[in-house]
Amino acid sequence: MQETRLDIARIRAVRRLIDPIFLDSPLYRCEALEPDLGCTLSIKLETANPVRCFKxxxxxxxxxxxxxxxxxxxxxxxxxxxxxxxxxxxxxxxxxxxxxxxxxxxxxxxxxxxxxxxxxxxxxxxxxxxxxxxxxxxxxxxxxxxEDSLDIETCEGAATIGLELVAATPSFDAVLIALGGGALATGVGHVVKAMAPEAEVICVQPLGAPAMTHSWHRRRVVTTDSTDTIADGVAGRRPIPAVLDDLLLVADDAVLVQETSIIAGMRMLLDHAGLVVEPSAALGVAAVLEDRDRFAGRHVVTIVCGSNVDMDAYHRWVGATPLPRSWSPS
Missing domain, CATH: 3.40.50.1100 (Rossmann fold)
Structure with missing residues (x-):
């Protein structure tokens, strides 16, 4: 792999600087979600800590x-x-x-x-x-x-998630990572490409906030004038060039998903995993919902990255009516 700004030795070292309450977050297979998704799904849960997110x-x-x-x-x-x-x-x-x-x-x-x-x-x-x-x-x-994502400490701190993932799940086919500024994607992506290179690193962003995804596909910084998504945690308009350079080296793909798919993912995580999550945390599930054929029969890991959500908005989005098993995005 070409050189990114990140370094595996430093990532291992910075684990010692992180309060243990944020380390070794739960990682488990979520069989209840699998019939609707058509793949083996493991969840890396980054919400069981004092700030309810990976940051x-x-x-x-x-x-x-x-x-x-x-x-x-x-x-x-x-x-x-x-x-x-x-x-x-x-x-x-x-x-x-x-x-x-x-x-x-x-x-x-x-x-x-x-x-x-x-x-x-x-x-x-x-x-x-x-x-x-x-x-x-x-x-x-x-x-x-x-500066989140530009400061290498934020990326290498997030990268410790990748160390835990690879150590606990030595064989998986793809990891789905929410893409905003890029700290999580470049951090985890760097570790996966270095230590489990056969696995796909797939970044997921809302259709209403596509700047980093467009930048990845065009291999240059692409900005947008505005964003329109409920996934506020990933709603940037101006990618950072140095972060994009790293992302180009560690990501195998970057995809966009619809708001309806994000909401469906949130509801499925509630119904089948008992998890209340913010929209950004449901991006991985949304990506599977929109492209079941791509992930069929594969072992997919998704990082549930945050659960800081306004509950009034959450109830409006998720609603009270169960989703049908045959649901598909419009």
Whole structure:
């Protein structure tokens, strides 16, 4: 494999910096989902931790290094999950944390950031505007800007998921990974390609937020003017060139899925696995629903990456009527 920015030896080393509460997350075969999906499905569950998402694996690495020798104040832009994770990790190490987010972000995520003692600044725009504001604050105040996916610590922290996956499941045919900024996809993808190269690394993004997927297919950065998806955790418009370069080396495919498929995936995870998940976490199941023939008879792993969801919205999306076994996307 060509060189990415990531390194297996460093990934193994940073595991020691991460609070054990975020490590060795559950990995299990979910047989109840298999009749509807037509494949063997294993779930890597990244929601059973204090911030209910995978992001703290990266923020634990960032803040550990800063606590040892670095600025005592940090700022990030977040759709919600990174902000919670940085607030949790920063509070644990005595750092001052500022999170910039869109005021239209999921209210439950914003409330949790405040509860974790971070300073929260809201902007009247989307995540890209929050990124710009966070960069301005870092420059103005001379503090550390944590940029998810660009900062290698966030990618290598996420990559520890891949180490656990490969160690526990030595034989699988494909791993389906939610694709947003790219930390999860490049991190896990790097480990899988290095240690289980026969497995496909397939990234999944909503049709309403396709910038990184279009960039992967065209092998250059493609931006969009807006996003339109309930999967707020992956709704970026401006891919980071260095992250795309890594993704081009570790991903075998990048696919887009419909909103109806995401909602169906959320409902199936509730009905058959007892899991309440945010839309981004259902992208892998949505990808199987939209292309059953591709995955038929194969062993597929999907990373359930977050469960920070506004429950009122969740109930509106998922509803109360069971999905028919013959369901297919419109």
């Amino acid at each position: 703290a694996r990266g923020t634990e690495v960032v803040t550990s290094l800063l606590a040892g020798d670095g600025p005592r104040s940090v700022v990030c832009a977040s759709a919600g999950n990174l902000g919670q994770a940085l607030a949790w990790s920063g509070r644990r190490r005595g750092l001052d944390v500022t999170v910039v987010a869109s005021r239209f972000a999921t209210a439950a995520k914003l409330d949790r950031i405040r509860a974790l003692d971070a300073r929260l600044e809201l902007v009247d725009g989307d995540h890209e505007m929050a990124r710009e504001r966070a960069a301005d604050i870092a420059l103005r105040d001379g503090i550390r800007l944590v």
